[in-house]
Amino acid sequence: MKKYIIALVFSCVVAFLQAQQIPAPDIQCVVNDAVSANITINWSVQLNANPCGGTFNGYKIYGATTKGGPYSLKATVTTESQTSYTDLGALGVSQVWFYYMEADYTCPGLTSAQSDTVDNNPPAVPGIVSVDVQPNGEILFNWEVSPSPQTDKYIVYYYLNNNGNPTGIPLDSTAGRTNTNYLDTKGDPTTQSLLYTVAAKDSCHKISAFNDNAHRTMFLEYKTSACERNITLSWTKYINWPKGVLEYRVLVSKNSAPYETVGTVDSNTVNFSYTGFNDQDNLCITVLAISAADTNVRSHSNYRCLLPLIVQEPTYLNIVNATVNFDNTVTVTWLVDPNAELLYHQVDNSINGNVYTLAKQYKVESPLNQSQTYIDSFSAPQNNSIYYRVSEVDSCSAKYVSTPVRTINLIGELSDYYQTALSWNDFELDSITILNYNLYRDYGNGYQLIRTFAPGTNDFNDSLQLYLNEKGKFCYRVEAVYTITLGTTYTATLSSFSNELCIDHRPIIYIPNAFAPYGVNSIFKPTIIFGDPANYSMLIFNRWGAKIFESNTPSIGWDGTQGGKDVTQGAYAYLIRFTASDGTPVERKGMVMLVK
Numbered sequence: 001m002k003k004y005i006i007a008l009v010f011s012c013v014v015a016f017l018q019a020q021q022i023p024a025p026d027i028q029c030v031v032n033d034a035v036s037a038n039i040t041i042n043w044s045v046q047l048n049a050n051p052c053g054g055t056f057n058g059y060k061i062y063g064a065t066t067k068g069g070p071y072s073l074k075a076t077v078t079t080e081s082q083t084s085y086t087d088l089g090a091l092g093v094s095q096v097w098f099y100y101m102e103a104d105y106t107c108p109g110l111t112s113a114q115s116d117t118v119d120n121n122p123p124a125v126p127g128i129v130s131v132d133v134q135p136n137g138e139i140l141f142n143w144e145v146s147p148s149p150q151t152d153k154y155i156v157y158y159y160l161n162n163n164g165n166p167t168g169i170p171l172d173s174t175a176g177r178t179n180t181n182y183l184d185t186k187g188d189p190t191t192q193s194l195l196y197t198v199a200a201k202d203s204c205h206k207i208s209a210f211n212d213n214a215h216r217t218m219f220l221e222y223k224t225s226a227c228e229r230n231i232t233l234s235w236t237k238y239i240n241w242p243k244g245v246l247e248y249r250v251l252v253s254k255n256s257a258p259y260e261t262v263g264t265v266d267s268n269t270v271n272f273s274y275t276g277f278n279d280q281d282n283l284c285i286t287v288l289a290i291s292a293a294d295t296n297v298r299s300h301s302n303y304r305c306l307l308p309l310i311v312q313e314p315t316y317l318n319i320v321n322a323t324v325n326f327d328n329t330v331t332v333t334w335l336v337d338p339n340a341e342l343l344y345h346q347v348d349n350s351i352n353g354n355v356y357t358l359a360k361q362y363k364v365e366s367p368l369n370q371s372q373t374y375i376d377s378f379s380a381p382q383n384n385s386i387y388y389r390v391s392e393v394d395s396c397s398a399k400y401v402s403t404p405v406r407t408i409n410l411i412g413e414l415s416d417y418y419q420t421a422l423s424w425n426d427f428e429l430d431s432i433t434i435l436n437y438n439l440y441r442d443y444g445n446g447y448q449l450i451r452t453f454a455p456g457t458n459d460f461n462d463s464l465q466l467y468l469n470e471k472g473k474f475c476y477r478v479e480a481v482y483t484i485t486l487g488t489t490y491t492a493t494l495s496s497f498s499n500e501l502c503i504d505h506r507p508i509i510y511i512p513n514a515f516a517p518y519g520v521n522s523i524f525k526p527t528i529i530f531g532d533p534a535n536y537s538m539l540i541f542n543r544w545g546a547k548i549f550e551s552n553t554p555s556i557g558w559d560g561t562q563g564g565k566d567v568t569q570g571a572y573a574y575l576i577r578f579t580a581s582d583g584t585p586v587e588r589k590g591m592v593m594l595v596k
Contacts, residue, residue: 023049024115025059025083025101029150029204032120037091039120041099042084042204052107056080060102060112063087065094067117074099096121116149123148123200123208126180128240131196131215132299133286139184139217141196150202151177158187159195159214168197168210189302193219193236213240218301220287227396229310231285234271235301238289246292250274251300253284267292279312279341311394314340318486319429322388322405323496330376330407334390335490338370346391346399347374353387353404364392382499385409385425405429408498410478415461420474420503423459427480427496435493438479443470447477464505472530473581475502504581505530511576514593517560524592525557526576533578533586541573548572560594569596 025043032039041061050056058076077085090097098119102112127144134140141156153175157168174182187194195216200208220235238245245267251259254277263272277283284305291297314337321333332347342364348356359376372390379386389404406428415421427434434455440447441462451460464474478498485491508529515521525538533554540549540558548562560567576588 020110021113022051022103022105022107022110024103024113027099027101027115027118027150029202030099030118030120031204032091034091037089039087039090039097040084041087043101044083049103050105052105052110054106057104057106060104061085061099062101063097063099065096067098067119071100118150122206123151123202125208125211126154126198126200128198128211128213128215130297130299131217133189133217133302135303137189137303139187139189139194140181141184142181143198145178145180146200148200148202150204151200152203153201154180155199155201155207156182157197157199157210159197166212168199189217189219193217215240218287218289218299220285220301220304222285222304222306224308224310226310227398229313230273230275231308232271232273233285233287235287237270238299241291241293241297243292246290246295249288249290251286251288255282259286277308278339279310280307282307311396312339312341313394313398314342314392314400316486316489317390317392317400317402318431318490319388319390319402319405320484320490320492321494321496322407324381324407324499326500328382328499330379330381330386332374332376332388332390332405334372334402335370335486336368336372336392338368340368340392340394342368342392342394344393345372345374346393347376348389348391349376349379350387351384353406356389381407381409382501403430408478408480408496410476410498410501412476412501412503414503414505417508418464420462420464421459422462422476422501424478424498425458427482429484431486432482432484435481435483438481440477440479442475443467444473468529470530471581472505472507473502474505475500506584507533507580507586509586509588511588511590512592514595515560516595517566518596523557523559525554526588528554533580536578539575542567543570567594569594
């Protein structure tokens with residue numbers, strides 16, 4: 001409330017002070033007559049010209065040849081209705097004159113106000129601020145307020161420089177001294193740079209020269225490279241700012257999103273390579289020039305909107321698994337960006353991780369699937385771990401290569417009776433965390449998990465004491481259980497198996513050296529541990545070398561008879577033959593004592 005009262009009092013004081021002055025005439029124009037060397041001054045009288053109703057004494061006209069004076073009284077016009085005066089021969093004294101006026105009334109206590117000072121020159125040439133292309137293609141032209149108070153209009157021109165002869169083609173005009181912008185709706189900034197300039201016109205119809213420092217729109221062009229996957233931009237420089245250009249900014253709207261700055265270059269650079277887009281993104285591009293004198297003064301080039309056609313590269317390519325199958329093949333699985341434009345999948349493998357050879361190259365399916373699988377049936381994962389990498393090839397012959405994966409290779413041997421020694425390498429792949437290793441064993445009844453190991457454990461000694469009655473073939477596989485995280489594209493828990501390693505325990509044969517047909521050990525036959533004999537035969541011979549017994553089944557032994565009759569006590573020769581499970585021929589021969 002207090003602030004309101006103060007403002008009200010201030011307004012009243014200003015009105016009171018203004019009321020204490022006699023208003024000056026309003027000088028409309030000052031016109032030269034070059035033939036007669038005269039200058040004519042025209043004015044109008046304000047409505048409250050005689051605030052006190054006093055006697056009119058005259059309009060006083062003051063003149064000087066410089067704006068700063070000194071001014072002298074050129075004339076007093078005593079006719080109150082008169083609105084012009086001719087300063088005879090003034091041009092003979094000086095080509096430039098400055099005038100102001102006062103109205104003289106008999107109003108005790110009041111003073112006479114001075115009019116604006118005007119001169120006989122055409123209006124001053126307006127300074128240009130900027131020319132700016134709008135998103136809809138229209139062009140906004142801005143200039144400074146003319147310092148000449150009699151200015152009442154501006155004329156906008158297209159500017160041409162014909163072999164050093166500047167020419168202005170009138171485009172339009174704007175009314176009002178403070179109306180300092182013009183929107184050109186007819187010019188086309190997408191075909192060329194357009195140059196604009198302006199002149200001022202006063203109420204006496206005097207027109208200034210147009211500004212020779214014309215400003216032009218920046219003309220933006222582009223070229224798209226399908227294989228290089230970029231848009232090369234180039235543009236004309238912005239000219240005639242007082243201190244030049246501070247920088248150029250490249251602005252892009254992608255798929256109707258707001259414009260963002262994707263690059264900035266200095267004032268001497270008028271090109272830029274833009275790559276941050278995908279095939280057939282809806283792009284609109286413009287270049288923004290920033291004034292070095294005032295960073296708030298800016299200018300956009302024309303806008304280019306396009307759907308670029310490029311060979312779309314994959315934004316990701318990642319192997320996620322490689323596992324050895326029971327048939328000794330290897331399944332490799334990877335993920336590839338399904339939006340990529342590719343021609344070939346290529347799988348390479350390596351024994352040492354350094355030198356790769358081509359395993360398979362084949363055409364990309366249409367449409368492209370994100371998840372890809374290749375089964376390698378030519379490598380030998382039972383002998384080595386295998387490295388794999390995947391490449392994707394596009395129509396530009398560009399190749400995109402994944403990081404490698406290494407399979408698990410399990411090796412082992414029979415280290416002692418009833419014991420195997422096993423070892424394996426780590427499963428290797430980027431972006432994974434190994435959770436554990438699982439060891440599986442199969443002795444003829446299918447695979448069973450026998451031990452789980454923490455990461456970092458890569459060997460194990462397996463005891464076979466509990467499996468003496470089995471066939472003697474022990475097979476193993478190792479499984480790596482891991483998590484994989486590929487940004488926001490893929491997260492999973494997976495496993496990778498090693499090759500299958502089978503170890504044959506050679507048969508252990510126990511043969512008695514004596515037996516008693518009617519005693520505890522009444523049958524003569526060998527005991528075969530880990531035996532799965534094939535082509536088995538056991539022959540018994542008497543002392544003269546004659547065959548008296550034959551068996552082709554390990555479970556059927558000799559009971560000490562020949563043809564159903566007991567043989568005499570004594571030593572008898574035997575010959576036992578069979579083929580072990582690993583194909584090795586086994587033969588045992590000796591003497592057995594028959595006791596009665």
